[in-house]
Amino acid sequence: MTAVKVAILGFGTVGEGIFNILKEKRKQLKETLGVDIEVAKILVHNVSKEREGVDASLLTNRFEDILALPQLDVVFEAIVGEEPAYGYLDAAIEKGAHVITANKVMFAKFGQALQEKAKKYGVQVGFEATTAGGVPVIKTMETILRVNDVLHIQGILNGTSNYILTQMRTEGISFETALKNAQDLGYAEADPYNDISGQDAFKKLMILSALAFGKQPNWEDVKVVGISEITLEQVQQADANGQRYRHIAEVSIDENGKIHAEIGPQLVDAAHPLYAIDGVDNAVALDTNYIGKITLVGPGAGMYPTASVMVEDYASMLSKQSVVVPV
Amino acid sequence: MTAVKVAILGFGTVGEGIFNILKEKRKQLKETLGVDIEVAKILVHNVSKEREGVDASLLTNRFEDILALPQLDVVFEAIVGEEPAYGYLDAAIEKGAHVITANKVMFAKFGQALQEKAKKYGVQVGFEATTAGGVPVIKTMETILRVNDVLHIQGILNGTSNYILTQMRTEGISFETALKNAQDLGYAEADPYNDISGQDAFKKLMILSALAFGKQPNWEDVKVVGISEITLEQVQQADANGQRYRHIAEVSIDENGKIHAEIGPQLVDAAHPLYAIDGVDNAVALDTNYIGKITLVGPGAGMYPTASVMVEDYASMLSKQSVVVPV
Incomplete structure (x- = not known):
């Protein structure tokens, strides 16, 4: 022993x-x-x-x-x-x-x-x-990458942002009210800047980029947009059209080995693998050359x-x- | 070398x-x-x-x-x-x-x-x-089980059945027509018995049970129902109610260490982790004691x-x- x-x-x-x-x-x-x-x-x-x-x-x-x-x-x-x-x-x-x-x-x-x-x-x-958080994306990628190439990653990497966007849609409340609810429930910090600005998702995306592609893009080249500009009206209009706002961090590599990364709200429809991810969950969708697309979903934080x-x-x-x- | x-x-x-x-x-x-x-x-x-x-x-x-x-x-x-x-x-x-x-x-x-x-x-x-298939459920469970207990597993483990149920809903066609389409596309065998009877999902569920709980239930105690009895009318009625039929294989363990397994169609609503899984994809939702629920989605078959x-x-x-x- x-x-x-x-x-x-x-x-x-x-x-x-x-x-x-x-x-x-x-x-x-x-x-x-x-x-x-x-x-x-x-x-x-x-x-x-x-x-x-x-x-x-x-x-x-x-x-x-x-x-x-x-x-x-x-x-x-x-x-x-x-x-x-x-x-x-x-x-x-x-x-x-x-x-x-x-x-x-x-x-x-x-x-x-x-x-x-x-x-x-x-x-x-x-x-x-x-x-x-609890989504086993690192170990899954380590395993997959032994044989597969990962070509493109899309993730919901900040549970607070996703909770707020979900609440706006399902409860018909404003960004400010949803943020307040998230703070009351302990999902958001007293200073929610890192969560709602996209900076938290940015750091996580850089880690995924390093793992998938062996390198990160230049940080200053990455457009990082948060969710604070999204209005209840936009969310409701999207819902009426069968679409949802998701705060998506994505990164891919092109044929020349250049990394492209972007973080911000996107409108997705029901066929998108991140459409159904509600509340504080995180999710990562990986496009790979042999397996195709796999998606991992689970709690993004918590003790x-x-x-x-x-x-x-x-x-x-x-x-x-x-x-x-x-x- | x-x-x-x-x-x-x-x-x-x-x-x-x-x-x-x-x-x-x-x-x-x-x-x-x-x-x-x-x-x-x-x-x-x-x-x-x-x-x-x-x-x-x-x-x-x-x-x-x-x-x-x-x-x-x-x-x-x-x-x-x-x-x-x-x-x-x-x-x-x-x-x-x-x-x-x-x-x-x-x-x-x-x-x-x-x-x-x-x-x-x-x-x-x-x-x-x-x-x-390509969903990394075995390695994920092996990793998780080093620390977590898996308590309950629900899976869409047969892509052919899921494709047929999806086609019935989205195209408004009968079970027979959808099966014919699946065969034309090479998703279903000439003899589709194993897929549509639930027997294929049953074998996979027994493997997951052995991994999660260290044992399988007695095979004859497991109720295995396929999808051939589901009518287009039932699928459409469910859709109108915001529900979907999914062919779900599930297994859990009770406090006495007894395994409960069942395979058959279930009506699920939008909050269910398998609601959004369409087409030939497979998916497995694992309830664990520490992480909570994680869901893995990806192609269920293919070269x-x-x-x-x-x-x-x-x-x-x-x-x-x-x-x-x-x-």
């Missing part, structure tokens, strides 16, 4: 979800993977705040305590923003730890650097949770959807290690 | 697709996996029939020629029916070869035996192509969708072997 220690950076919604799942599934993961996974440290701002079910000795506000852990096998990162997240993960890789992140802002910018560094240090980087795909990232890493196949 | 030899059993639509993809992607797979994959033998009934692009020396009608291949690393099986398919794969595993199958009839019955045997012989079994997920199975096996991570 291998015993490993894991650290969690951040104890917001996602960090707490990771902690709970690792606790609930510890016995099962021991049986299926032959590895005993112990959460050894959690990085938080405020170590004196009491957190239910969490032994206070696990908490630290010093990242050095994380790096000093013996047998540190993986760092789960569930904080926000580029720094200090990138610096933390970079340092963890140097210590020989796998890293798993939900941080799309950091990863859209530093994902390649992290992965190159991880390769050099013989560890892995998990980033399923950066894009489309357990996001946390569980991060733990799956780790379980996949452990499972690859444990496979012993004589070639 | 490792060099491996592969064999293909059957050279119908799927067998030919595998052959073409392995030829087209040989260089790329060499670069990405470090393995040179050579198709060394193809098992066919008629070795004297000319097949474009295929060197006649590759063809054999004797399975012993396959087993005698030096460096045989994998056998792709694209024939139909329980036997001789099972016997062939069983023998290939004994020779130390991985096996990859698209044969749901064989796999629903002998999948467990094959996997147990493969474990004993240190090889792997790929079966993504047995269920829902390249099916063949490419089989080659992906093999690429995944090779990629696991080539990962070297110091634990």
Whole structure:
């Protein structure tokens, strides 16, 4: 039985979800993977705040305590923003730890650097949770891309925007009222700029572009439009015509290897794979050369959807290690 | 550079697709996996029939020629029916070869035996192509199940039935006319019994049950109903009510660990994840404990969708072997 220690950076919604799942599934993961996974440290701002079910000795506000852990096998990162997240993960890789992140802002910018560094240090980087929450688009694309070429990606990558557009249509309310409802329900932040401006979807699309095409477009060449200009009248007129507004992030590659990316509202009809995606769900439609079009749909955010795909990232890493196949 | 030899059993639509993809992607797979994959033998009934692009020396009608291949690393099986398919794969595993199958009839019955045997012989079994064609439901479930419990599965698993139900609704034609159209377009066999009776969906559902719950229900306890009793009037009445008939295969597990499975037409409304799935597409909606509901949609059959997920199975096996991570 291998015993490993894991650290969690951040104890917001996602960090707490990771902690709970690792606790609930510890016995099962021991049986299926032959590895005993112990959460050894959690990085938080405020170590004196009491957190239910969490032994206070696990908490630290010093990242050095994380790096000093013996047998540190993986760092789960569930904080926000580029720094200090990138610096933390970079340092963890140097210590020989796998890293798993939900941080799309950091990863859209530093994902390649992290992965190159991880390769050099013989560890892995998990980033399923950066894009489309619980929808397993990263692992699906990794598998598909071993044989298929992905040619074109269209996604609903921001659940808040999709919730607002859905509410405007089904409840006949204005953008402002729908946004207020989303905030009341905790779907939108107090400052909803990143969600409704398209910037959140933009970061996720850049991650998908890097995975599908091996590169991102120049960020400044990408037209990014949010949903705040869409009026109730437009939504109702579209509905009367059998169409719906969807906030779609799309990227494709042309014959010359040039990447084209665009983010903004689109009118789609019932035959479009994203027409039926309502509420806070995310969805990604992939055009591939052999399979054709496949579409993945699921929750775009939330404590357990996001946390569980991060733990799956780790379980996949452990499972690859444990496979012993004589070639 | 490792060099491996592969064999293909059957050279119908799927067998030919595998052959073409392995030829087209040989260089790329060499670069990405470090393995040179050579198709060394193809098992066919008629070795004297000319097949474009295929060197006649590759063809054999004797399975012993396959087993005698030096460096045989994998056998792709694209024939139909329980036997001789099972016997062939069983023998290939004994020779130390991985096996990859698209044969749901064989796999629903002998999948467990094959996997147990493969474990004993240190090889792997790929079966993504047995269920829902190009939709990556098997690998997605394998990943999800490392952490999530799958509680309930609903699928449109037979593209022919879905095409017929869609045509009845959108074209206002009878079951008989829609079936005739499906046959003219090559979607339905000359003998469409397996498709329209639900038997094809039944086999695929049994494979999903085994994967999700570790067991299948007793086959005789499963109610299997096809679509032939649905009238145009029923379809039109449903449409007027905002509902659609879908042929749904579903399976769940109760608190006592008992499996409940059922296959037949269901009326669903617009909020149902399978409502929007039209034409020959397949779709699978999975209810899980942490992620919630995720839905996968894509082509349920066809030369390249099916063949490419089989080659992906093999690429995944090779990629696991080539990962070297110091634990």
